[in-house]
Amino acid sequence: MRMMKTLLAATALVAVMAGGAYAKTLVYCSPASPEGFDPGPYTGGDTFDAASRTVYSRLVEFEHGKTSVIPGVAESWEVSEDALEYTFKLRPGVKFQTTSFFTPTRDLNADDVIFSFERQWKQDHPWHAYTAGISWEYFNSMSFPDLLKSIEKVDDMTVKFVLNRPDAAFLADLAMDFASILSKEYADQLEAAGTMELMNQQPVGTGPFTFVDYQQDAVIRYQAFADFYAGKQPIDDLIFAITTDASVRAQKLKAGECHIMPYPNPADIADLQADPNLKVDEQEGLNVGYFAYNTQQPPFDKVEVRKALNMAINKQAILDAVYQGAGTAAKNPIPPTMWSYNDAVQDDPYDPEAAKKMLADAGVENLTMKIWAMPVSRPYNPNGRRMAELIQADFAAIGVTAEIVSMEWAEYLAQSSDVKRDGAVLLGWTGDNGDPDNFMAVLLGCDAVGGNNRAQWCNEEFDALIQKAKLTADQAERTKLYEEAQLVFKREAPWATIAHSKVFMPMSQKVSGFVMDPLGIHRFDGVDIAE
Amino acid sequence: MLRYILHRLALVVPTFIGITIVAFSFVRLLPGDPVMLLAGERTMTPERHAQLMEQFGFSRPIVVQYLDFIWSALQGDFGISISTKKAVLDQFLALFPATVELTFCAMAFAVLIGIPAGIFAAIKRGSWFDQLTMGTALVGYSMPIFWWGLLLIIVFSGMLGWTPVSGRIALTYFFKPVTGFMLVDSLISGQSGAFVSAVRHLILPSIVLGTIPLAVIARQTRSAMLEVLGEDYVRTARSKGLSPARVVGLHAFRNALIPVITTIGLQVGLLLAGAILTESIFSWPGIGKWMVDAIGKRDYAVVQGGLLLIALIVMAVNLIVDVLYAVVNPRIRVR
Numbered sequence: 001m002r003m004m005k006t007l008l009a010a011t012a013l014v015a016v017m018a019g020g021a022y023a024k025t026l027v028y029c030s031p032a033s034p035e036g037f038d039p040g041p042y043t044g045g046d047t048f049d050a051a052s053r054t055v056y057s058r059l060v061e062f063e064h065g066k067t068s069v070i071p072g073v074a075e076s077w078e079v080s081e082d083a084l085e086y087t088f089k090l091r092p093g094v095k096f097q098t099t100s101f102f103t104p105t106r107d108l109n110a111d112d113v114i115f116s117f118e119r120q121w122k123q124d125h126p127w128h129a130y131t132a133g134i135s136w137e138y139f140n141s142m143s144f145p146d147l148l149k150s151i152e153k154v155d156d157m158t159v160k161f162v163l164n165r166p167d168a169a170f171l172a173d174l175a176m177d178f179a180s181i182l183s184k185e186y187a188d189q190l191e192a193a194g195t196m197e198l199m200n201q202q203p204v205g206t207g208p209f210t211f212v213d214y215q216q217d218a219v220i221r222y223q224a225f226a227d228f229y230a231g232k233q234p235i236d237d238l239i240f241a242i243t244t245d246a247s248v249r250a251q252k253l254k255a256g257e258c259h260i261m262p263y264p265n266p267a268d269i270a271d272l273q274a275d276p277n278l279k280v281d282e283q284e285g286l287n288v289g290y291f292a293y294n295t296q297q298p299p300f301d302k303v304e305v306r307k308a309l310n311m312a313i314n315k316q317a318i319l320d321a322v323y324q325g326a327g328t329a330a331k332n333p334i335p336p337t338m339w340s341y342n343d344a345v346q347d348d349p350y351d352p353e354a355a356k357k358m359l360a361d362a363g364v365e366n367l368t369m370k371i372w373a374m375p376v377s378r379p380y381n382p383n384g385r386r387m388a389e390l391i392q393a394d395f396a397a398i399g400v401t402a403e404i405v406s407m408e409w410a411e412y413l414a415q416s417s418d419v420k421r422d423g424a425v426l427l428g429w430t431g432d433n434g435d436p437d438n439f440m441a442v443l444l445g446c447d448a449v450g451g452n453n454r455a456q457w458c459n460e461e462f463d464a465l466i467q468k469a470k471l472t473a474d475q476a477e478r479t480k481l482y483e484e485a486q487l488v489f490k491r492e493a494p495w496a497t498i499a500h501s502k503v504f505m506p507m508s509q510k511v512s513g514f515v516m517d518p519l520g521i522h523r524f525d526g527v528d529i530a531e
Numbered sequence: 532m533l534r535y536i537l538h539r540l541a542l543v544v545p546t547f548i549g550i551t552i553v554a555f556s557f558v559r560l561l562p563g564d565p566v567m568l569l570a571g572e573r574t575m576t577p578e579r580h581a582q583l584m585e586q587f588g589f590s591r592p593i594v595v596q597y598l599d600f601i602w603s604a605l606q607g608d609f610g611i612s613i614s615t616k617k618a619v620l621d622q623f624l625a626l627f628p629a630t631v632e633l634t635f636c637a638m639a640f641a642v643l644i645g646i647p648a649g650i651f652a653a654i655k656r657g658s659w660f661d662q663l664t665m666g667t668a669l670v671g672y673s674m675p676i677f678w679w680g681l682l683l684i685i686v687f688s689g690m691l692g693w694t695p696v697s698g699r700i701a702l703t704y705f706f707k708p709v710t711g712f713m714l715v716d717s718l719i720s721g722q723s724g725a726f727v728s729a730v731r732h733l734i735l736p737s738i739v740l741g742t743i744p745l746a747v748i749a750r751q752t753r754s755a756m757l758e759v760l761g762e763d764y765v766r767t768a769r770s771k772g773l774s775p776a777r778v779v780g781l782h783a784f785r786n787a788l789i790p791v792i793t794t795i796g797l798q799v800g801l802l803l804a805g806a807i808l809t810e811s812i813f814s815w816p817g818i819g820k821w822m823v824d825a826i827g828k829r830d831y832a833v834v835q836g837g838l839l840l841i842a843l844i845v846m847a848v849n850l851i852v853d854v855l856y857a858v859v860n861p862r863i864r865v866r
């Protein structure tokens with residue numbers, strides 16, 4: 001019987017695909033397999049591209065190509081005077097997708113919203129541990145368990161979130177992947193059938209595409225969802241062809257086996273740009289690569305020493321050798337594409353002679369130190385080892401002897417967080433939600449010392465500014481506070497800000513409507529392909 | 532013969548125990564832990580880390596974890612992947628046919644070309660054919676798989692457009708896997724052109740994966756044949772006036788086959804190792820690619836369970852080879 005069912009389902013799927021003989025199909029060469037299709041338990045961008053940005057929607061969404069927040073399945077919202085209560089009015093008539101494994105009988109309502117958050121939050125919720133080895137890392141790392149006081153159903157189409165403290169980034173957090181809205185009706189069906197683990201394998205949402213099939217590590221297939229609340233997509237079918245090697249992705253794109261690919265090798269970009277059938281979009285990534293001193297350890301507790309070392313670093317040489325043209329020099333801890341970026345800040349000039357003198361004036365002689373080189377390639381730092389070697393040579397020129405250390409990635413992340421760590425660490429950050437708080441507080445706040453604050457830097461003046469900004473709802477007011485905080489940051493120099501990388505997206509000339517996203521997510525709603 | 536097989540089976544037990552220890556400790560010797568990698572760059576608090584280590588059972592004494600692993604494995608439970616939350620055995624069974632298909636085709640390529648090439652090189656010893664074959668074999672043996680794969684893709688897929696770049700079948704074909712073997716499933720699907728597409732997708736990965744075994748088999752066949760061709764009984768056969776084809780095919784080749792079969796058996800283990808790289812290059816959804824991803828994520832259950840399953844298969848293949856060996860050479864089973 002089960003076999004028969006599978007065969008019937010397969011036949012139906014084939015019929016659906018065959019029916020679209022002239023269907024417009026977009027093939028995306030995706031770089032990794034999704035870990036699962038429930039966005040809640042994961043932190044990886046490739047999983048989010050495959051699950052949350054295709055199948056699901058959220059209460060609010062990031063505006064396409066921007067970091068500002070616009071209505072999603074919530075058509076409007078109100079924030080109380082004390083900024084502790086957010087009341088969302090849900091959009092009426094939002095449909096869930098009909099698939100071979102689920103047929104919805106009702107539209108989205110408040111129960112779905114409450115279910116989607118409470119399962120991540122409440123330990124006694126039946127879905128909190130619905131499959132082995134599950135944990136809700138994004139929900140936890142965005143401090144939601146402490147932030148949320150309650151989520152209340154006002155009526156079927158109204159939900160109220162009550163917070164324990166004001167948080168200006170809360171709305172942006174709700175546009176993130178972990179805040180995707182799932183179907184409670186589907187969850188109930190799975191629970192009754194005793195197959196709860198399928199929630200992570202066969203997703204149902206209200207997003208632009210309906211999940212059709214996943215062949216592990218090979219292909220994911222979607223169909224445009226005809227009843228999507230914002231309208232049907234221009235394409236009919238969307239296919240993710242999982243291709244892990246960047247050079248092979250480039251070859252597939254050139255051969256027409258896929259239409260769009262992320263993360264090309266820097267060495268392949270010129271070749272792809274020269275291909276008349278292709279175009280290469282580029283954008284500054286929402287990231288920063290930095291070099292963090294341990295400001296609690298002498299002599300790096302002295303501002304003059306940190307400033308002197310910053311002035312010894314030749315950023316242009318790093319941009320040429322490490323980023324190979326795909327980067328811009330950083331002067332602030334937040335990228336220029338983010339609101340509140342303070343362009344008036346003056347970067348430390350590259351001046352080895354002045355640096356040498358500053359060190360001598362600070363009474364530092366024959367300084368020896370460690371440079372931590374990250375062992376993996378990241379968009380904000382494509383080659384940690386090479387960058388460390390260049391900085392080592394720059395430091396040697398002002399009489400500082402540096403030793404390069406490196407270790408396995410997880411160990412690197414753990415040990416570099418230690419308050420007693422020796423030397424300066426190369427690392428970086430890619431934004432989660434487009435809010436400056438996601439850089440400033442997470443990477444430089446006093447609360448993050450011993451964690452993500454690799455400079456172990458706790459500056460009262462800076463911290464007061466970012467804390468105040470966090471509690472302020474008005475964006476213009478927040479902008480002023482963050483601009484001032486960036487001046488304090490530059491004056492105190494807990495990091496050498498190295499670079500913001502550029503992100504490239506090669507695609508076929510036939511593709512139109514693809515918008516590069518500053519948050520690094522790959523969205524296919526609104527994308528069309530010429531026949 | 533039965534005694535011989537039982538003797539070989541008895542050897543399997545200590546090998547199995549050894550493998551479980553290696554598979555279990557190997558991934559734990561790597562620095563870092565799976566919980567740390569769950570959070571990525573967003574480091575978690577030590578309390579949260581401890582809580583999750585406890586939740587996933589990684590904080591129990593190492594011996595308890597090992598015994599739990601063995602006990603569960605003996606009952607067919609190889610654990611749950613911390614990343615995909617799916618049972619390791621289910622994932623293995625879903626992906627293994629792709630690896631078998633690839634290794635089988637690579638081995639067929641290596642044997643069908645390697646053995647005849649080795650025989651002719653031996654017969655025409657010292658000729659230009661011999662020199663060329665052995666020179667090519669040496670180059671093939673030294674070829675880094677990653678470079679060789681990319682080179683073939685760029686030339687045959689990119690420049691000439693003869694073969695597809697990667698994957699198992701063109702994306703226009705869509706059917707649910709029945710056996711997991713794309714060659715079979717594409718035939719069952721009845722979709723016209725699907726089988727041809729599956730064959731075209733197999734060509735380059737099979738050549739890449741089969742190159743090293745091809746070189747080894749060709750060299751081994753040549754040296755085994757040379758040894759046998761110099762034996763007295765071959766000379767006797769020749770002096771009896773038997774045709775050269777009969778001498779080589781019947782008398783010499785069968786005896787030369789013994790070391791060649793051993794080599795082929797050993798190559799199966801190496802092929803599975805080579806499949807890891809080949810699968811990564813050609814986006815081939817098999818166990819090799821799956822294991823590489825799991826090592827990166829410190830997915831203990833997948834690495835230890837996958838290693839154990841692969842080792843069991845290699846052991847089974849070697850056992851079969853040993854038995855075949857006894858069939859070909861009766862002296863082994865009576866000893």
